[in-house]
Amino acid sequence: MWRYRVERLLAIVAVALPLGTVASLPFLPSVRPAPAVFSGGSIHPLSERRFERLPLPLRGEPQQLPQFTNVQVVDVDGDGRDEVLACDGLGHRVVRIDHDAGGSPVETTLAADVRVPAHATVVDLDGDGDRDLVLSVLGDLRPSDKAVGRVEWLENTGSGYVRHVILDDVRRVADVQPGDFDADGDVDLAVAVFGYSRGEVLWLENLGEGRFADHRLHCGAGAIHVPVADYDGDGDLDIATVMSQEDEEVWGFENLGGGQFRPTMLWRTPNFDLGSAGLVAADLDQDGDVDLVLPVGDNLEDFDAFPQPYHGCLWLENQGDWRFVEHRIATLGGTYAAAVGDLDGDGDPDVALVSMDNDWRDPRTASLVWLENQGSGQFRTWQVDTSPIHLVTVAIGDIDQDGQADIVAGSLNLRRPYDRIGGVTAWLGREAKR
């Protein structure tokens, strides 16, 4: 009996073992460690200076996916207090964000039906003593070579604005900056026509009565900003620009007087993927001349961008005679904008940088950093925040009038992931460092 019992048992095992194995195989999990997944995102030490994040609500309810193209901290209405001036690319409007008596943000639409505003410049264009607005109208957020751009003048009438088109039949306009370039006492305009594969840089000569004559300074695609300053220290206003498409170059246009300009290429890179994203004029080393700050990291040409090792911020040090020397002062994946201001109250200019495309799948990667100016051309990067993401524009100013510098940034939510969604966000400076 015992003998047959063993054989029976073996027979059962012989049948059950393969059947059981086959039946259980699909349910067996893999115990192999998951492969490492690369992250090229930028993470920096947390800022010792404290900032308090404050989303600035617009229209009461958040838009689906806000697309802000520009924010500034500027006194729009001339009341002596700075407000936030924002360009809403999805809503096709320009808005001012102020605070009511209780300190709550209040939004006012200054201009609606503006076909993707890229920038709004506060300037007394007609010399009547009040603050007008000059709008840089992109016309289309998507790549386009159509003549959909405009420069519009919102004339301040005291009770509101009257709208005038002062330049059309041009490609996408990204920036307009004022200056009396021909020294005739009125305000002329420098214009960055970004276009797409075609573009140009113009200056508009003020002929009076809202009429302007356009003069081409440069032909090329991707002019983003036209910062105006006396770069050569000769007492008149010059113009600089960054070209950001095929040819990634920074140009200076030296004002020779009489409406004449001499172009000089100040900087270029053979890396046409660098992603120049803007140009800011500032005396970063406080040596008395105007330098240029160049954020790099725009890779909107890709379906899905990934941070690159060359993204970050370059300081183009003005060494005189139209010679600018490049220094890398920060690395930040997907850097899209820079602003200059004294963030730690120590008297020297610091830099704020925002990222559109850091490695957002890693929640630790930075969307906002600031660069502490440590003197002698040295900058230390501090991480301020990881949210909201997709930031493309940044400004520095004291929006709560507490004597401490704040940071304001805008989100352009075009790409995945669609989380940590922001519109216009402020980071209020809360204490001096250490």
Place this chain on the structure above:
Amino acid sequence: MSLLRMLLLLVVAIEAVVCGGLVAGRLLRHVPALPAPSGDDPQLSMELAAVAARAADGDAADWRLLGESLIGQGMYAHAEPVLRRAIALDPREHAARFALAFVLERTGRLAAGIAEYRAFLDMPDPPREAVDRQPFAMFAIGRTHLRAGEVTAAEVAFRENRGFPPADFQLARILYFSGRHAEAAATIDRLLPQLPLALELHHLRERVMEALGRPDDAFAAAAMEERSASLVETSFNSAYVGPFTVRHGLPRLFQEYQRLEKAGDAAGMDALLTTAESLLGSRRVPQQLTVLPLQAERGLARRMPDVAIAAAAAMREAGDGSALPLLLEARARDQRGEQEAALALRRRAVEFEPTAQLHLELAEAFDRMGDAAAGKQHRALHHFHAGLDIYRRNQLPAALERLRMAADLQPDHAATWFHIGEIEYHLGRTEAADAAWRTALECRPGYGRAAAFLAGPRPAAASSSRIQGPMKEPLSR
């Protein structure tokens, strides 16, 4: 021990070894690491999980397909180990090797990306698709060297790829920026017959001619830029990734919608829209602003204007301040017989998004209302915008005809005269061009572009001005 027992023991032992192997293999199998579902696209998460499950039990091609799907969703970093697994399973997987090189360089590992592109080029017995990709890989090597600041190595790579127009163009750029202007000019001149209307080529030629001290040729090259709407491709990323993006998730549904629309399958379109709506729910994703206009269009197609008006309102609520919701509502108001409301919406839209079509609609509306002056003005602007669209497709006589119609209706429109001048110039009729530019300046004193053309040199009609005929649309980048 009986023979039977011995046999059974032997069977069980063999089975234990085999089953143990199977279990061990199963426990140690490679499983793709997918990103955590983000909630952006629930359909996508489900479909990717299914592709990953197939890959875990499949062969090299399954792993490569998963890798490409991940690339299509921008998940480059997650695609890397998947593609490495595909290559490990089958070292002859050419497409996986190319994809791995792409992923490495797009995630900023430039040297590793170049090495993988080289490995791809060195693979034996490439199939036809791999042979077709070889110049792209060579170009990517040159481009990646440029991204690393290695200009000399980039030049070598582009020279190895001679005959591939994008590589020749990059070589010409390197030659220009390194001061070898004559060689740059020769390279461009070799390329021009292949790419007679390539914008960047004319732009580069303008710079090269300026550097060579040939202002007339520079002027002619600059003049060609306006009508050269094709582009020298410098990034193939979108072309490579594009087909992968529509394999899964909501993009696949929208592609299916387009197919149904072409087939005129109204019921299928409605069903698919319903599916998309339920998938989207209240998610904050851009597809919301894709679905809402489709809902409005379906409402208009079914003569249900209230549906269209509600969809347009939802678009505005979602933050869309463009002309599109205004125009959708205008069509709905037309259906409800509210002509004045429709006209007001169109007038508002045309102020900030003028198009040939919209001006035509307004011209017809004003004509119907008996306002001949307003109708005439909008008809002029219709011809103006239509003429420019045609001009930028390089159909010069047809564009000129439309612009002259615009000028007849609105003779004080400066931009119309400016573009008439441009076209006359390209047709070699410089006197007519000058006359048009002078008229433009009379209409708008200070019209800088007209003044610049009038002051510019007058070479005989540019050698490439005889290029005629339609051309392809600009390529995406």
